[in-house]
Amino acid sequence: MTGIRGIGLADASNSASDPKAGAWPFTGTPPRWGRFDPPTRALCLACGFALRDAESRGEAAGVTGLVRAGRDFCHAANRAYFVDYVQGGRTLGRSSLFVHTLPTSPAAEAALLFGLHGPNFYLGLPDARFADLLDTAADVLQAGSAEHMLAVAADGGRVVAILLARHDSGMMRTWPTWTSLPLVPLPPAGVFVSAGNN
């Protein structure tokens, strides 16, 4: 059976993205934090909250992967890189911008931050529901590629991270009712407060 073990919610624009805020999930400021763009910060925060949620139950050890889903890819980062390149005379791009022009770049930063050694990929899902994202993550667990999967829904700076774990070889997947909600736009935080106790 695959189950939800932790949930984290973050918004790049709220106070949780401030290292001095009370909800801050890390000890100190993580390395490279100052270089992260708002979507990457929000993703790392949401993952941090989800992992901390699970750690409080002692269940977050083992190989953990990450699947991020949404509609935004890294379109803004791609545009920022190319605008900078054109403004620089179209001779040489800026490598520090180019390395963030992949949809997996924010998730790769999270993998570095949390030591996530499992599969790491991005899903562009135009009409998906949370259950579709969870099923994809559960497939990865079922295949034995990871012991835990962070299923991350991202909509710009707003991110929901859900930590899944598999407990036996069965295929049963019972998702909470709120997972029938559309992935994008993300539902309000209150939905997840109640769902976390589901």
Added chain:
Amino acid sequence: MSSTGFQRVALVAGDVITAYGRGLDAAWQGLLSGRSALTLPSAADMPPSGSGSVPQGRVPGLTRPRGASRVRALLQAMPLHPAVCGGIPRDAALFVATTVGDVDLLERAVLEDTDLDAGHPLHLLEDVRVCCGTTGPAACVSAACASSTSALARAAERIRFGRSDAVCVVACDAMSEFVCSGFASLQALDPSGARPFDRDRRGLSLGEAAGVALLMSAERAQAEGRPVLGWLDGWGESCDAHHLTTPAPDGAGLVQAVRTALDGAGYHLRDIATICAHGTGTAYNDAMEVRAFRALFGDEMPPVWSVKGGLGHTLGAAGLVEALLSLRSLHAGIAPPTVGFRHPDPDARAPVTTAAMPLFGRTALSTNSGFGGLNAALLLMTAETERAL
């Protein structure tokens, strides 16, 4: 259905377009010939500054429809429509694997200061869905240079666990000023053309390609009388969590991905007859791969080859192109030469050759790695085996 209760995953059809031209046969014969399809770009294909004048794997004679992206031109030339692959089922799920999609539309929008949304990969997904005529679930999959490897893994999972019995995977990435300038900024391009696993390698060569693969459950393939090209029996993925662009030097992440694939397939290392490596030609990647293969196989490493000195690094399309070529290699009983390879690297010695080598076995390992420390491995087996449908 297998004894475990899970569906076996059959690869029933596939096609590619690469710098060697249209079709898998062109790519295969090109590799066997030892001739590189890498060429210097024409003046029309270079940015005004003239940067990027290094060998590239461009598809010859590609004409871009007015207003369309180069990726759309690749898909049109392959071609991609509902009748390919012996007919793409309408109910098939669809995965489109790419790193940057229609990025040349974004380039144009920036240069002309127009549509902010131009080149968004979800537009590509919708167009590919129309081209394939599918109505099933659809998604873009992106995992850097392992994008189509990851998409094949997602497809195989859907089939193995009974969520789909037919999945179409389309992979595509095209040459662009965006990508060329980016890799140039990383000083990752070999001015002489990629020389995978060679002592004197200096970097990669960019290429472009599109590919399509149709996967089905064994039951459906049999029910529809589809020929089975091969089985996708194992897959594994991992993340080094080491560096954003540089692979972990010890290759531990790739080892983890291969071991996961072996466990999932129920195979042993001795079953693997050949390795189609990522083999980009960069110092770090190739050394990492050899360390990983050495850790796995010791001195019993099977023949290793890379396609990237021949057709370039096709980014998000690489995994699918190489998976199909791996099956072709098994069918032919030959590991092709690694184009561009001349001198063995004493620090990264592997059974890579300048000539084709005979194969003994029916299973190939195909590996890819990418930015973010992503690793992916596929285990493919030819259909004529003791494991019947």
